[in-house]
Amino acid sequence: MTVQFDKIVPPADGERVLVKDDRIIVPDKPIIPVIEGDGIGPDITRATRRVLDAAVEKAYGGNRKIVWFDIYAGDNALDKYGEVLPEDTINAIQYYHVALKGPLTTPVGGGYRSLNVTMRQRMELYSCVRPVFYFKGVPSPVKHPERMNIVIYRENTEDVYAGIEWPKGSDEVKTVIDFLNKQMGTNIRADSGIGIKPISEFATKRLVRAAIKYAIKRGRKSVTLVHKGNIMKYTEGAFRDWGYEVASDEFGDVTITEQELWDKFDGKVPDGKIVIKDRIADSMLQQILTRTNEYEVVALPNLNGDYLSDACAAQVGGLGMAPGANIGDTVALFEATHGTAPKYANMDMVNPTSLILSGVMMLEHLEWPEPVEIIRSAIEKTIQQKRVTYDLHRLMDGATKLKTSEYASALIENMS
Ligand code: NAP
Numbered sequence: 001m002t003v004q005f006d007k008i009v010p011p012a013d014g015e016r017v018l019v020k021d022d023r024i025i026v027p028d029k030p031i032i033p034v035i036e037g038d039g040i041g042p043d044i045t046r047a048t049r050r051v052l053d054a055a056v057e058k059a060y061g062g063n064r065k066i067v068w069f070d071i072y073a074g075d076n077a078l079d080k081y082g083e084v085l086p087e088d089t090i091n092a093i094q095y096y097h098v099a100l101k102g103p104l105t106t107p108v109g110g111g112y113r114s115l116n117v118t119m120r121q122r123m124e125l126y127s128c129v130r131p132v133f134y135f136k137g138v139p140s141p142v143k144h145p146e147r148m149n150i151v152i153y154r155e156n157t158e159d160v161y162a163g164i165e166w167p168k169g170s171d172e173v174k175t176v177i178d179f180l181n182k183q184m185g186t187n188i189r190a191d192s193g194i195g196i197k198p199i200s201e202f203a204t205k206r207l208v209r210a211a212i213k214y215a216i217k218r219g220r221k222s223v224t225l226v227h228k229g230n231i232m233k234y235t236e237g238a239f240r241d242w243g244y245e246v247a248s249d250e251f252g253d254v255t256i257t258e259q260e261l262w263d264k265f266d267g268k269v270p271d272g273k274i275v276i277k278d279r280i281a282d283s284m285l286q287q288i289l290t291r292t293n294e295y296e297v298v299a300l301p302n303l304n305g306d307y308l309s310d311a312c313a314a315q316v317g318g319l320g321m322a323p324g325a326n327i328g329d330t331v332a333l334f335e336a337t338h339g340t341a342p343k344y345a346n347m348d349m350v351n352p353t354s355l356i357l358s359g360v361m362m363l364e365h366l367e368w369p370e371p372v373e374i375i376r377s378a379i380e381k382t383i384q385q386k387r388v389t390y391d392l393h394r395l396m397d398g399a400t401k402l403k404t405s406e407y408a409s410a411l412i413e414n415m416s
């Protein structure tokens with residue numbers, strides 16, 4: 001496979017990451033495309049690159065190195081290409097298989113569709129993966145934040161995010177309402193807006209499959225399917241049923257259901273087994289507060305996943321600390337879970353930890369464990385020294401407030 005770019009030139013001194021039969025093949029100098037993002041994007045991306053480069057250098061002493069390849073999306077793409085999401089950008093991410101991305105602006109209401117959603121759908125990045133765990137010393141609103149150690153697998157391509165909706169009064173909505181009321185026996189008010197919520201067997205199974213594979217690879221003990229199937233039977237209820245189906249059909253030797261756990265094993269998980277359970281979404285929002293450590297890997301449809309991610313992140317330090325990735329069969333795009341926070345743009349002020357930890361997930365994906373450990377312990381040490389950015393500073397007594405760039409320098413200084 002070759003690729004041709006219009007306005008960008010790949011660096012000459014690196015090589016491409018390859019993916020073959022579910023395996024990733026990583027050269028010592030992988031080319032990693034990077035989108036700096038809008039708003040606070042440039043500040044946090046700059047900090048992240050410095051921290052990742054320093055940790056890789058510390059771990060491998062120059063034998064391994066990330067070769068960054070700047071690509072464009074959002075405001076800087078508009079300047080260079082006259083459009084917000086050029087083909088060069090999609091092509092580069094698909095060709096090089098692994099990329100890092102800062103946040104991108106989505107105007108509310110009119111304007112273009114979310115670039116983030118478009119990228120996920122165009123590249124079939126069907127799992128949104130968000131590990132949520134606690135660093136000692138981070139201020140938290142709960143008594144036991146250390147009990148949170150969850151990895152969220154959120155379906156990324158369908159549900160109400162499929163973008164199928166029509167405004168009140170439009171010709172389209174009239175046609176849809178007319179059809180539903182006249183032919184399907186519904187009674188929808190004429191002044192309604194309509195959105196469609198498709199949830200398919202195919203997309204559910206590939207998401208739950210990815211979540212179970214992750215649990216197997218990382219030695220996690222349970223996968224919980226979170227749904228609102230008591231109300232939305234044929235979408236969310238079906239999500240639950242298909243989730244159980246993929247577990248028993250494809251992973252029957254390593255999984256048991258919660259029902260079997262109690263019926264056959266008196267509640268004690270047999271060695272080497274992963275428990276598949278399910279929870280109703282509203283109850284799950286309580287469970288993560290009251291029985292936090294009973295959940296490990298959690299698989300959800302798109303909208304539930306969005307809500308649960310932020311609720312979990314709030315317990316361990318908020319959005320500034322929450323990493324994420326969008327992963328498909330061959331391509332993985334790592335990004336912070338927060339947005340562009342425009343009021344802080346170019347102020348060198350916000351917390352870059354979310355994007356740095358997304359970079360850590362990227363290093364894990366590249367199977368480079370040494371810099372992962374270096375960065376994790378540097379973050380823990382820096383936070384325990386109470387050297388933090390404004391968001392944590394306002395919640396901590398006696399802390400020193402650092403700029404984004406100073407915090408990155410503190411992390412590098414604390415690498416051992
Ligand atoms: P946001 O950018 O996530 O910011 C909301 C608030 O969260 C900020 O005002 C700030 O709170 C806090 N925050 C976010 N990032 C932080 C960081 N790195 N360090 C410390 N605090 C941080 O949400 P938004 O204002 O709703 O969205 C702004 C734009 O971003 C929108 O266009 C939205 O569509 C887009 N967005 C993009 C992505 C993405 O690219 N994946 C994701 C979400 C949103 P305080 O003011 O309280 O300090």
